[in-house]
Amino acid sequence: MTDDAPTDPPDGGPDESSHLVGEGVARREDAALLTGDATFTDDVDAADLAYLTFVRSEEAHAEIESVDATAAASIDGVLAVYTWDDIAASDVPGVLPISTHGLDCDPPGHPVLARDRVRYQGQPIAAVVAEDRYRARDAADAVEVVSDPLPAVVDQREAQEPDAPTVYEDAPDNVAAVSELGNADATDEAVAAADRVVEVDLTNNRLIPNALEPRAAVARWDAGDERLTVEMTSQSPHGHRGKLSTTLGLPESDIRVVAPSVGGGFGHKGHHHPGEAAAAFAAMDLDRPVKWTATRSENYFAGAHGRDHRTRAELAVDDDGTIRGLRVETDADVGGYGLGGSLSMPGWYGSLLSSQYDVPAIHCETRAVFTNTTPIHSYRGAGRPEANYVAERLVGAAARELDFDPAELRRTNQITDFPHETAVGATYDSGDYELGLDEALDAAGWDDLRDRPNRDDEGRYLGVGLACYVESTGGGHESGVVRAHPDGTVTVYAGTHSHGQGHGTTYAQIVADELGIDYDDIDVNEGDSDATPTGTGTFGSRSTITGGNAVAESARAVREKARKFAANLLDAPEDAIEYEAGEFAAPEHTDDTCSFADVAEAAYGWGVPEGMDPGLEATTFFEQEDTAYTFGTHVVAVAVDPETGAVDIERYVALDDCGERVNPTIVEGQVEGGVAQGIGQARYEAAVYADDGTLQTDSMLDYAVPRSFHVPDIQTEATVTPSPTNDLGVKGIGEAGTIAAPPAVVNAVCDALEPLGIAHVDMPLTEERVWSAIRDAKE
Structure with a gap:
């Protein structure tokens, strides 16, 4: 790790002329994905393969009276029907582990199959295994479940009322955790001393992940070796190995997790769900391979959802535009069960409430609240979008109240010195926020957009908005293995897993530069828990920082x-050796000279000097000590x-600074994909529940994922501020x-509607919602 921003490669590295890092090398992964040659989990086949289907609860909250599988078990081709009683009778714990750190209660983990109560619609009650998936589904329909419905609660604020139904007896007020960040007294003083206090009441809408591929798993049990192999849709094979170990009661050394090609993750495939655990349990019990593949509707009912914050916030600001303080109170829905660290996750979302601004005092109180809805976990951004939405809507509202140009109010308060510690304890490593703002405004033609009339020739209201942001990235440790073969080709293994990010390209670029060899001679492998000693996985914008640096350090050691x-080989002192291209x-x-291939051959043969071990490979455990922003x-x-x-949306300009860009083309693709999902949240997407806990948006007919024609052309711009x-x-x-x-989208729409006196419209900004706001303003 270095104290200063890197400029040149470490001593002894290849010269600058050989560098691929920074070049938009074409992604090597795409041919297989586009031609159908890639293998996804549901493509995996095995002799004697059986298929698992769940019987899911139709109610959001109910006591289970009985489960009768007699008719289902009698169907030809049905191999087994499992309920919680079968799991309880085995040596398997059968519960998905959760983190209880910082909780105000001690809720049980999510059972693979419901025990005595269901707490959200779609929770698995029984699992049917049959020789084909069609008979499995028929048998699932034949399972008779008798339950006693209980009152349900689906709103996190209503769930805290004294007469609200109780999801867990251990949490009678339905609050899993209360977390505080910042200094309440200092913030109170700032609010009291400011010239103005701008208030907003915001909803950060609940989202449903919609990856191209639903969750799936194929489990195999080797009775001879007593070893379980699970091929599955995973963002973190080692992480899933650990969670399966806890759920199944097996040592991690007896479990191998393999993630083949994965069709998108967005956080959803980083969590542990009942599907892969149930498939593994069935494979062990039946001693034959078992496949489970979620349907799209199952993903809607019972895959982890994201976001769902309700927030009241105040920004203390003086008339000259100086921000004095920020006070935030958030109720975060966590659904019917905890998944992993989901119950404590809302507690740190406020660590990015400063956005790019020097805010002297911040206080954020967050309540994580149980409801009878699908469990919530991290979804692309995982707390950062929620925090930034609060900050940027507040600054937008303040600019309106003060009659400031929104860009100038932001410039007035931007952080200029780095590293910078915020009032909630985040330490921003590096940045040039004003340069980024200026270049974004110039690229968009901000002054011209601001000078437009309120309405165009068609009578439409015109508006322009912006949003600055800061994102915490990286974190934790990662392993990287670089192995040179006797012919000079190289294989790279990393503990991360690519599900669209292009690691096979970027890691090869990094290693090619470090070793000075041909990019095409490098093969990159991920997704097999047996191939690397450990791995944290791919989420939280961490892969290039942790995985990239791990393979880079291993390549340098090689x-x-x-x-x-x-x-x-050259019969020369080591310090006299030069290496180029x-x-x-x-x-x-x-x-004389010798090539890297010559050296690799010698390393495995006659050229091993006395006192050196043969072979040419290295393993690195890289740990990021400080966060990159x-x-x-x-x-x-x-x-x-x-x-x-x-x-x-007539124009969209995205300026981003992610430090050094290993592959600018891949960076731009990541930005464009993220913007498409962000527009989806702003304009179209929202999971909606009826009062009884029934999911109303249970398919793409009702949950509006944006299509290609809903997403505008996105102009991507960049500045480069290397991270130290x-x-x-x-x-x-x-x-x-x-x-x-x-x-950014909501700020633009609110700017357009300002002549009508409309200050805010909650996401998603559907046509009906916007039209209703206009109608109400005119009445």
Whole structure:
């Protein structure tokens, strides 16, 4: 780890002319994905394969009286029907582990199959295993469940009322945890002393992840070795191995998790769910392979949802635009069960409430609240979009109240010195926020957009908005293995897992530069818990920082060991060896040279010097000690039709700074994908429950995922401020678009509707919702 931003490669590295890092190398992964040659979990086959289907609760809250599987078990081809009683009779714990750190209660973990009560619609009650998936589904329909309905609660604020139904007896007020960040007294003083206090009441809408591929698992049990192999849709194979170990009561060494090609994750495939655990339990019990593949509707009912915050917030600001303080109170819905760390996750979302601004005092109180809804966990951004939405809507509202240009109010309060510690304890590593703001405004033509009339020739209201953001990226440790083969080709293994991020390309670029060899001679492998000693996985915009630096450090170690072999081959002192473009030389001692391939061959054969171990590989455990903070500014121009409520995004400019960009083309793709999802939240997506806990948006007919024609052309711009937290100087970028887009779009629409006196419209800004706001304003 270095203290200063990196500029040149470490001593002894290949010269600058050989560098691929920073080039938009074409993604090597895409051919297989586009031609159908990639293998996804549901493509995995095995002899004697059986299929598992769940019987799911139709009620959101109920006591289970009985489960009768007699008719289902009699169907030809049905191999087993499991209920909680079968799990309880085994040696398997059967409960998905949760983190109880910081909780105000001690709720049980999510059972693989419901025990005595269901707490959300879609919770698995029984599992049917049959010789084909069709008979499994028929048998699931034949299982008879008798239950006693209980009152349900689906709103996190109503859940805290004295007469609300209780989800857990251990949490009678339905509050799992209360967390505080910042200084309440200092914030109270700032609010009292400010010239103005701007208030907002915001809903950060509940979202349903919609990856191309639903969750799936194929489990195999080797009775001879007593070892379980699970191929599954995973963002973190080692993480899932650990969670399966806890749920099944097996040592981690007896479990292998393999993630083949994964069709999108967005956080949803980083969590532990009943599906893969049930498939594994059935495979062990039946001693035959078992496959489970979720249907799209199952993903809606019982896959982890995201967001769902209700927030009251106040910004203390003086008339000259100086921000004095920020006070926030949030009720975060966590659904009917905890998943992993989901119950404590809302407690740290406020750590990014400063956004890009020097806010002297902040206080954030967050309550994580149980409801009878699908459990909530991290969804692309995981707390950062929620925090940034609060900050950027408040600053937007303050600019309106003070009659400030929104960009100038932001500039007035931007952080300029780094590192910078915020009032809630985050330490921003590096940045040039004003430069990013200026370049985004210039690219969008901000002054011209602000000078437009209120309405265009079609009578549509015109508006322009922006959102600055800061994203915490990286974190934790990661392993990277670099192994040179005798022919000079190289295999890279990493504990991360790519599900669209392009690690096979970026890691190869990094290693090619470090070793000075041909990019095409490098193969990158991820997704097998047996191939690397450990791995944290891919989420939280961490892969290039942790995985990239891990493989880079391993490549440097291989290069230095290769130098020793080269010294032996060239009969020259090690400190005389020079290395450039894949060739070792010692010009002061000999005219001979040797290639990296020559050295690799010698490392496995006759060229091993006395005292050195044969072979040419290295393993690194990289740990990021300090967080890297990506930042940027997004600008949006809209036109709003007052007759229909239709919102047309006419212009979208995204400026992002993720430090050094290993592959700018991949960075731009990540930004564009994130913006598309952010626009989805801002304009179309929301999971809606009826009062009895029935999910109303249970398919794409009712849950509006944006289509290609809903997403505008996105102009991507960049500044580059290397991070001092790691040798590559990189920061994460995977979630930037989901953080910046929602407030940018909402700010633009509110700007358009300002002539009507409309200060705020909650997401999603559907045509009906916008039209209703216009109608109400005119009445």
